[in-house]
Amino acid sequence: xxxxxxxxAGGGTRALIAACMLLLGLGAAGAxxxxxxxxxxxxxxxxxxxxxxxxxxxxxxxxxxxRLLVGVLAGAxxxxxxxxxxxxxxxxxxxxxxxxxxxxxxxxxxxxxxxxDLPAARMLLCGVAGGLFAALLTFGxxxxxxxxxxxxxxxxxxxxxxxxxxITLLLVSSSVEANGIYYWLTGSLANRTWQHVHLLWxxxxxxxxxxxxxxxxxxxxxxxxxxxxxxxxxxxxxxxxFGALAVxxxxxxxxxxxxxxxxxxxxxxLVRFGLRPHGDALGHRQLLPLSALVGASLVxxxxxxxxxxxxxxxxxxxxxxGPLLIHLIRKQEN
Amino acid sequence: xPPSTSFLAACLALAILTAAPAQAQSYPLTIVDDxxxxxxxxxxPRSVASVSTFGADLLSAxxxxxxxxxxxxxxxxxxxxxxxxxxxxxxxxxxxxxxxxTTLAPDLIIGLRxxxxxxxxxxxxxxxxxxxxxxxLDDSLHAVARAATALGEGARGEALNAAFLARxxxxxxxxxxxxxxxxxxxxxxxxxxFYDHHLTTHLLGRLGAVNLQGASPTPELRSPDSxxxxxxxxxxxxxxxxxxxxxxxxxxxxxxxxPRLKAVNNGRAWRVGxxxxxxxxxxxxxxxxxxxxxxxxxxxxxxxxxxxAGARASAMHFAx
Numbered sequence: 001x002x003x004x005x006x007x008x009a010g011g012g013t014r015a016l017i018a019a020c021m022l023l024l025g026l027g028a029a030g031a032x033x034x035x036x037x038x039x040x041x042x043x044x045x046x047x048x049x050x051x052x053x054x055x056x057x058x059x060x061x062x063x064x065x066x067r068l069l070v071g072v073l074a075g076a077x078x079x080x081x082x083x084x085x086x087x088x089x090x091x092x093x094x095x096x097x098x099x100x101x102x103x104x105x106x107x108x109x110x111x112x113x114x115x116x117d118l119p120a121a122r123m124l125l126c127g128v129a130g131g132l133f134a135a136l137l138t139f140g141x142x143x144x145x146x147x148x149x150x151x152x153x154x155x156x157x158x159x160x161x162x163x164x165x166x167i168t169l170l171l172v173s174s175s176v177e178a179n180g181i182y183y184w185l186t187g188s189l190a191n192r193t194w195q196h197v198h199l200l201w202x203x204x205x206x207x208x209x210x211x212x213x214x215x216x217x218x219x220x221x222x223x224x225x226x227x228x229x230x231x232x233x234x235x236x237x238x239x240x241x242f243g244a245l246a247v248x249x250x251x252x253x254x255x256x257x258x259x260x261x262x263x264x265x266x267x268x269x270l271v272r273f274g275l276r277p278h279g280d281a282l283g284h285r286q287l288l289p290l291s292a293l294v295g296a297s298l299v300x301x302x303x304x305x306x307x308x309x310x311x312x313x314x315x316x317x318x319x320x321x322g323p324l325l326i327h328l329i330r331k332q333e334n
Numbered sequence: 335x336p337p338s339t340s341f342l343a344a345c346l347a348l349a350i351l352t353a354a355p356a357q358a359q360s361y362p363l364t365i366v367d368d369x370x371x372x373x374x375x376x377x378x379p380r381s382v383a384s385v386s387t388f389g390a391d392l393l394s395a396x397x398x399x400x401x402x403x404x405x406x407x408x409x410x411x412x413x414x415x416x417x418x419x420x421x422x423x424x425x426x427x428x429x430x431x432x433x434x435x436t437t438l439a440p441d442l443i444i445g446l447r448x449x450x451x452x453x454x455x456x457x458x459x460x461x462x463x464x465x466x467x468x469x470x471l472d473d474s475l476h477a478v479a480r481a482a483t484a485l486g487e488g489a490r491g492e493a494l495n496a497a498f499l500a501r502x503x504x505x506x507x508x509x510x511x512x513x514x515x516x517x518x519x520x521x522x523x524x525x526x527x528f529y530d531h532h533l534t535t536h537l538l539g540r541l542g543a544v545n546l547q548g549a550s551p552t553p554e555l556r557s558p559d560s561x562x563x564x565x566x567x568x569x570x571x572x573x574x575x576x577x578x579x580x581x582x583x584x585x586x587x588x589x590x591x592x593p594r595l596k597a598v599n600n601g602r603a604w605r606v607g608x609x610x611x612x613x614x615x616x617x618x619x620x621x622x623x624x625x626x627x628x629x630x631x632x633x634x635x636x637x638x639x640x641x642x643a644g645a646r647a648s649a650m651h652f653a654x
Contacts, residue, residue, distance in 0.1 A: 036570035062590045063566045113521075121588075172429065183524050183562055191523055191565045191589055310562065 016274040016290060020297040024072070027300025031068040032060060034307060062193070070192040071303045071313070072296045073200040074257045075267075077249040079295020080207050082264025083271075083287050084246040087218050088239045089156075090149040095265035096250035099152075099243065100159030104134020105254035106185065107163045107170070113184075114170055124199045124255045131251025134159050139240060147239045148225070187258035187314025189303050196256040203252040204292075210245055211288035218242060218284040260299065260314050262321025266328075267295040273328050359486045367480065368447050368467040369454070375462045378486040379441035383461070386427050387411045387608070388468060389444030390418060391615025392478060395494055396487050402438045404430060406608055412644030413609040413621055432456050444481055448557075466614075469556045471536050474614035475499075494616045501620065502540055505627050505635070511542025513630050516571060519560065519579040519611060520586045525568065526560040533613045534577075537623050543630050546571040565591040572596050575630060576603040578650060579611050587652045598652065604629055607645035621645070 032044050037059050039047070046052055047060035078096060086094040096102050108130020112123045138152070138159045145151035167185070211218075217238055220228065228235050253260070271290040275282050302316035362376045383402035384390040390400040394417040402422040403410065410418045422438050425431035428449040435443070440461045447465040450457060457463040464484060466477040475495045482491020517528040517535050527547035528535045535545045547563065569591045576597040580586070597603045606625075609618040625647055627635035 036564065036567040058590075058594065059566065059569070063569075184521065188524070190562070191525075193588070193590060195588070310564065 012275040020293045023297040023301045030304040071299045074253040075296035075299030076292035077204045077253040078263040079267030079291040081246040081249040083268040083291040099156040100134040101131045101250040103160045103163035105131030105251040127255025128251045135247035186312040187260040188312035215284035267291045367464045381440040383440040385445030395616035415642040468614040506540045509542040513543045514573045515543045515575040516573045517577045527563040528560040532559045603650040604647040
């Protein structure tokens with residue numbers, strides 16, 4: 001994946017940001033305005049003001065706003081995690097699931113529900129722990145091959161399949177309420193609360209900050225290993241650190257929403273396809289925050305429809321993300 | 335006026351006394367189950383396995399014991415009380431242990447079509463196999479009639495149905511109405527609300543309560559019998575009474591909407607046993623009807639005293 005590393009924000013970047021902000025704005029407006037209670041835009045605005053009280057304030061602040069923020073944060077986290085994983089594995093089809101993290105986090109959540117029926121906060125922590133464990137397994141197994149991208153990818157896929165099978169085993173052997181299980185496993189923002197927001201925001205902000213600080217190192221990791229070794233760079237250590245960052249972002253997002261497929265894969269590609277025709281700079285300093293922005297916009301846009309039709313947003317992510325990716329690939333070939 | 339216990343006693347006595355004796359039913363006989371299959375039963379079944387509580391419930395109502403019984407979430411249903419003690423555990427309802435079932439070699443297997451369909455050939459190799467779809471009141475009535483016939487107790491099966499319908503009419507007449515209700519089940523933090531056509535919600539309707547989830551948007555299909563419901567939607571509905579299968583502990587009760595619901599604040603959010611989601615046997619449906627009547631109208635209907643402790647409704651507990 002060749003990238004131009006530096007340069008000012010050009011017309012493509014501005015257009016991409018404007019498009020994302022428009023989608024994000026629409027998603028946010030929809031999330032705050034639409035629901036089972038009919039609230040006017042004025043009532044929603046008043047409910048958001050400090051000191052607001054009453055039913056409208058409860059509905060907007062305690063029900064709709066957390067859902068919106070969880071969508072924004074999870075989308076941003078997954079988008080950024082996807083960009084990092086595509087870089088460190090040098091795999092354009094890289095995504096958080098490829099490290100086994102999504103399946104590991106989902107396994108942690110499902111195990112906490114099925115085996116222990118824990119309170120929400122502990123359940124979320126189980127999700128993060130599951131994601132971290134899966135990532136440790138992936139990195140641990142791939143470490144023998146110095147975390148070379150191909151081995152990292154193959155190991156991640158194996159770990160992903162292992163945890164997917166473990167989830168199935170857990171569900172088949174312990175519960176029969178398949179509707180509920182599959183509803184959660186498709187990924188949803190329904191009924192999310194501030195607990196989920198509090199779980200997510202520190203990781204996403206940390207990811208954004210570290211991404212901004214270490215973007216240049218990620219740029220370097222895109223170079224060939226022999227070049228990096230000649231430069232005296234500790235390749236495996238840096239891959240591990242960036243991988244850990246992507247893992248934390250993904251695990252927190254999956255713990256809060258369930259697995260949202262395609263966001264981590266599609267968001268960085270949308271950024272690249274949006275900027276390349278305009279010849280804009282595309283180093284990780286641009287790629288990471290823009291992938292986060294695109295990821296957040298995609299999830300919020302999808303949730304607008306999901307909220308309206310009462311379906312899990314994960315289904316919309318797959319329905320939108322799949323064709324979008326195919327379209328982008330065909331466009332690139334042309 | 336409270337419902338008369340003597341009325342029920344009279345109905346049941348009538349059902350039992352007027353029923354033809356078992357020997358009167360001649361074998362072989364053929365029963366068409368809900369797969370549309372004509373199942374031939376050569377002689378009166380002596381041993382019976384039940385995949386779901388329905389078969390065990392019916393046998394118990396007929397004064398017989400089931401030989402093998404499946405579990406739900408690795409537990410035997412509490413509402414059947416001692417009737418399930420000593421029965422062979424056939425494993426979870428959706429994945430029957432076929433080796434155990436083969437060893438048991440029952441003359442008759444009564445199961446739910448949903449869970450047994452993938453393995454129906456195996457079931458048929460083991461013994462005569464009847465599979466039922468159990469969602470609505472009609473499903474319950476027809477299944478009781480056919481399964482009782484297969485057991486050589488056709489007349490008593492019909493009598494059980496008649497006694498239940500009589501009690502349902504009696505309760506419906508006495509129920510004051512004017513209560514709104516939502517019947518939930520949940521998986522993790524996702525609540526699902528039952529539509530009108532499920533037997534339990536049908537009973538709620540007959541008792542004059544309004545099921546706020548309403549009818550299925552696809553009435554031509556009986557399944558699904560419930561749909562996911564958002565907590566904002568639940569707040570908008572704000573029912574007088576909440577009936578919830580499971581409904582305690584875990585993330586389900588953590589949500590900030592619960593303390594704002596009328597039912598919760600009035601102590602009318604109830605956690606109920608699995609007989610509410612599988613109410614199609616004669617004992618379960620009768621138990622559910624009587625307990626629902628009490629939960630909806632405690633001043634008019636006394637709490638049933640004969641429900642095993644583990645199956646009784648209890649107040650839901652919330653995290654906040």
